[in-house]
Amino acid sequence: YVAKRDRRGFDVWAPDGTPASRDRLETLEQLRTALDTDQLDVHYQPKLDLRSGRVIGVEALVRWNHPERGLLYPDVFLPLAEQAGLMRRLALRVLERSLRDLQRWRASGHHLSVAVNLSVSNLQDVALPDQVEMLLDAFEVPLAALILEITEDVLMADAARSQQVMAGLRRLGVRLSIDDYGTGYSSLSYLRALPVDELKLDRSFVSNLTTDERAAAIVRSTLQLSLDLGMSMVVEGVEDAATLAALRAWGCDHAQGYYIARPMPAEQFLTWLAEQPAFLPLGRIPVQRGV
């Protein structure tokens, strides 16, 4: 391997062991600048309570307003950030932005929660709980209004350490959610052992819910499982009315997806929210066109 060591001491190479390309190094340098100069932004996607039809919270999704390449999505830069050891800074930036927006929304009477995604390396970072606590103190939002989403592969990296970090976060009083549930190397044993409040079923089970009886069976039994474990369940990737209606009929708690709304910038979210009736007549939720 011809690994390059950059000026901050990180080894940078492509996953296949080839030396980092010029492009990657350039993007990496730009990502550092982005973190230093606040080019990272957070978009929010509403989460709907299927009993009341109310918007109960949002998921925070990181975006990069790149000066030349325009709006970049996480799949373009998260792997690079992870590899370069930038995930702590990124997570803290997203948390800070989300809590600041949440505080503002709550001050204007919207009792919402915010869900923030954490990465594998965030869950290996034993300093994270203290840092989250400092941010929560600074923004004075109720602890339970913050949900932290982790994927199942986090638990495979170093189970002992990630469980320690999760326990530290849980002690603060924030809620934990398992994201993309059902797609990882999932083991039912961690559901028994881990202090988790919510299952977030992956959208792959939802995309053909109304035509695929096997997918429907998986959704229904996962719902039952979450109920029996005292967890709530969110279904992500809801793209049409029929899916939303089925989920509601089966007693699913919360739904998220393009049919309800696409992720949008903070300013746009408040406008969107103001246009929603307090109790949406479910089944007639206006489709949000692309943002």
Ligand code: C2E
């Ligand atoms: P995720 O946490 O599972 O987030 C859901 C993704 O699905 C988002 O993509 C969202 O825009 C998209 N989505 C929502 N509704 C629908 C739908 O109805 N249909 C379809 N096809 N897609 C839908 P996005 O924003 O590109 O994020 C991708 C992933 O990047 C996220 O998946 C999450 O794993 C990661 N990510 C995003 N923001 C952060 C962050 O701040 N930190 C970390 N560590 N990861 C993040």
Ligand code: MG
């Ligand atoms: Mg998520």
Ligand code: MG
């Ligand atoms: Mg997900």
Ligand code: MG
């Ligand atoms: Mg995902």
